Amino acid sequence: MVEVLYFAWVRERIGVPRETVETSARTVADLVTELRARDPRYDAAFADTSALRVALDQDLSGFDAPLEGVREVAFFPPMTGG
Amino acid sequence: MVEVLYFAWVRERIGVPRETVETSARTVADLVTELRARDPRYDAAFADTSALRVALDQDLSGFDAPLEGVREVAFFPPMTGG
Amino acid sequence: MKIAVQTEPFDFAAETASFGTGGNNVGAVVTFTGIVRDDSGDLEALELEHYPGMTERAIAKITEEAMTRWELADALVIHRHGRLAVGEPIMMVATAARHRVAAFEAAEFLMDYLKSRAPFWKKEHMRSGTAWVAAKDADEDALKRW
Amino acid sequence: MKIAVQTEPFDFAAETASFGTGGNNVGAVVTFTGIVRDDSGDLEALELEHYPGMTERAIAKITEEAMTRWELADALVIHRHGRLAVGEPIMMVATAARHRVAAFEAAEFLMDYLKSRAPFWKKEHMRSGTAWVAAKDADEDALKRW
Numbered sequence: 001m002v003e004v005l006y007f008a009w010v011r012e013r014i015g016v017p018r019e020t021v022e023t024s025a026r027t028v029a030d031l032v033t034e035l036r037a038r039d040p041r042y043d044a045a046f047a048d049t050s051a052l053r054v055a056l057d058q059d060l061s062g063f064d065a066p067l068e069g070v071r072e073v074a075f076f077p078p079m080t081g082g
Numbered sequence: 083m084v085e086v087l088y089f090a091w092v093r094e095r096i097g098v099p100r101e102t103v104e105t106s107a108r109t110v111a112d113l114v115t116e117l118r119a120r121d122p123r124y125d126a127a128f129a130d131t132s133a134l135r136v137a138l139d140q141d142l143s144g145f146d147a148p149l150e151g152v153r154e155v156a157f158f159p160p161m162t163g164g
Numbered sequence: 165m166k167i168a169v170q171t172e173p174f175d176f177a178a179e180t181a182s183f184g185t186g187g188n189n190v191g192a193v194v195t196f197t198g199i200v201r202d203d204s205g206d207l208e209a210l211e212l213e214h215y216p217g218m219t220e221r222a223i224a225k226i227t228e229e230a231m232t233r234w235e236l237a238d239a240l241v242i243h244r245h246g247r248l249a250v251g252e253p254i255m256m257v258a259t260a261a262r263h264r265v266a267a268f269e270a271a272e273f274l275m276d277y278l279k280s281r282a283p284f285w286k287k288e289h290m291r292s293g294t295a296w297v298a299a300k301d302a303d304e305d306a307l308k309r310w
Numbered sequence: 311m312k313i314a315v316q317t318e319p320f321d322f323a324a325e326t327a328s329f330g331t332g333g334n335n336v337g338a339v340v341t342f343t344g345i346v347r348d349d350s351g352d353l354e355a356l357e358l359e360h361y362p363g364m365t366e367r368a369i370a371k372i373t374e375e376a377m378t379r380w381e382l383a384d385a386l387v388i389h390r391h392g393r394l395a396v397g398e399p400i401m402m403v404a405t406a407a408r409h410r411v412a413a414f415e416a417a418e419f420l421m422d423y424l425k426s427r428a429p430f431w432k433k434e435h436m437r438s439g440t441a442w443v444a445a446k447d448a449d450e451d452a453l454k455r456w
Contacts, residue, residue, distance in 0.1 A: 008285035009296050058218035078299030081284030090431035091442050140364035160445030163430030177323035188396050191347035201337035250334050272414050
């Protein structure tokens with residue numbers, strides 16, 4: 001079980017800001033594959049992961065990172081602060 | 083006739099902030115030579131012109147610059163503003 | 165060191181009034197203020213979304229790094245989120261150091277990292293519609309300097 | 311554009327309150343404040359001598375160059391002279407531009423040029439005596455960047 005958060009246009013495409021996901025995915029990439037299979041909205045949001053960033057427990061990470069022990073996964077576009 | 087100004091330690095060594103000088107010097111360097119011959123205070127102040135800067139009519143200039151038409155010559159150490 | 169993430173406006177004058185004072189070793193204070201700009205003449209407002217929790221964490225990490233690397237006497241980051249009108253301040257940083265080069269570099273470092281590593285996303289509300297602001301390659305490239 | 315050379319303190323809050331506002335094209339404001347620092351623990355005051363007339367002229371020239379080169383919306387330079395105590399602000403600059411890089415670069419350019427090209431000379435009054443501050447090679451070298 002992992003809490004999955006979406007921000008900016010990823011949130012808008014998927015339609016929810018966060019959800020609890022039942023998964024046994026080993027890596028972020030595996031989780032993305034599972035999500036894309038769920039519904040066309042997810043498929044569209046994750047079509048190009050090079051345009052996305054991921055944070056694990058609020059630290060920036062990579063799509064090949066393991067999910068073991070992670071409670072919170074967030075997907076979002078490149079940041080535009082400042 | 084030219085107005086000569088001194089700042090910072092140049093002023094302190096020479097002992098006056100400004101004076102009117104009767105000169106027919108063609109260049110700043112010529113003027114420096116005339117001043118050094120006046121008095122040991124001037125000789126000491128101008129001993130190392132590489133440690134000095136000069137402004138002609140309030141624009142930074144060089145020691146080889148001509149004095150023709152110049153009304154105000156200022157000598158001072160490198161600036162330390164900011 | 166002060167970090168704040170908030171919707172309400174900040175008081176630049178109050179924030180800078182005593183910033184960097186208190187010791188005898190501060191010779192240089194630099195501030196940066198980011199303001200909502202309207203390049204197109206079509207902008208109604210800028211909306212900033214952020215990631216509560218991670219935002220504070222990311223800014224603290226960046227600011228602590230700047231404090232150490234440039235031996236700052238003090239550092240301040242305030243970043244707003246929510247809906248902001250044209251002309252409104254979005255954020256500010258301030259750095260206090262012994263020398264000017266350190267104060268400038270630390271402020272630029274903070275800005276470069278806040279741009280691309282703090283979880284904020286800008287959406288433009290224009291009369292003609294809305295659009296998420298795309299990240300610029302130049303902003304990502306700016307990080308390589310550090 | 312505002313330039314002031316004065317003995318009295320300046321009001322940073324008042325100077326920055328409306329600086330850079332008025333248009334919709336300012337996205338970045340940078341300020342720098344220089345403060346009397348006491349590295350030795352022996353400083354009683356800093357005395358700044360200047361060249362009235364040339365000072366204003368030199369600062370205006372430098373500031374106009376910055377305005378043009380970085381397409382600034384506004385620029386401000388205030389520089390004090392006379393006797394200043396430890397902790398007192400010596401001078402400030404402010405720059406307003408569309409983007410952060412221009413605002414930062416213009417402020418650094420102004421500082422680098424004010425350091426070595428505006429006719430000010432600093433004298434340290436220490437408990438142990440007085441000494442003129444020597445110009446640093448690093449400050450002269452900083453000009454090469456521009």
